[in-house]
Amino acid sequence: AQSVTQLDSHVSVSEGTPVLLRCNYSSSYSPSLFWYVQHPNKGLQLLLKYTSAATLVKGINGFEAEFKKSETSFHLTKPSAHMSDAAEYFCVVSVLKAAGNKLTFGGGTRVLVKP
């Protein structure tokens, strides 16, 4: 079985300051890990993905995440927050099996960016 825990349900940052969204996962198999963003009343957009290549993954809009197997973590960071980063962020684990595939979502972290 697989699970994802996002350690903060809400994060508040000031514009121009760093953002850190924490994610821990549990998986019986080698996982693929993702971060998705959901802006209000919008669908889910893929920010970045880890699929057993480089452990530091760069995504869109200046975001990056580091896969740490020893800590079972996949934290998302951005050096400088922008007002447009206000959204909900989901850490996701995927395990590929012979039959098919499913994503397991964390509970989400809502990011507020203050001017």
Added chain:
Amino acid sequence: DSGVTQTPKHLITATGQRVTLRCSPRSGDLSVYWYQQSLDQGLQFLIQYYNGEERAKGNILERFSAQQFPDLHSELNLSSLELGDSALYFCASSVAAQGVGYTFGSGTRLTVV
């Protein structure tokens, strides 16, 4: 526009009714996935189809069913609706059955009154 099309965008219906949600995958994608996003349960996987066949099943209620048609579009049927079925229903697609890259549609918001 992600390339995954979901209709309708909004749906309001009464308890006990039946509705059908439709999803057209991105061009070239053979796999379709359905997810439910609700306030109390978060985002949950419902079911996956690949090239017309069911491939993986999640927390899908017996009152819910889905299918994928030869043209690869998919429909999610929800029957005997309850207030708790109110949620945002997302469809996603990928090229392969074990797709690592998903593309999500913008969802159908279902409100049961």
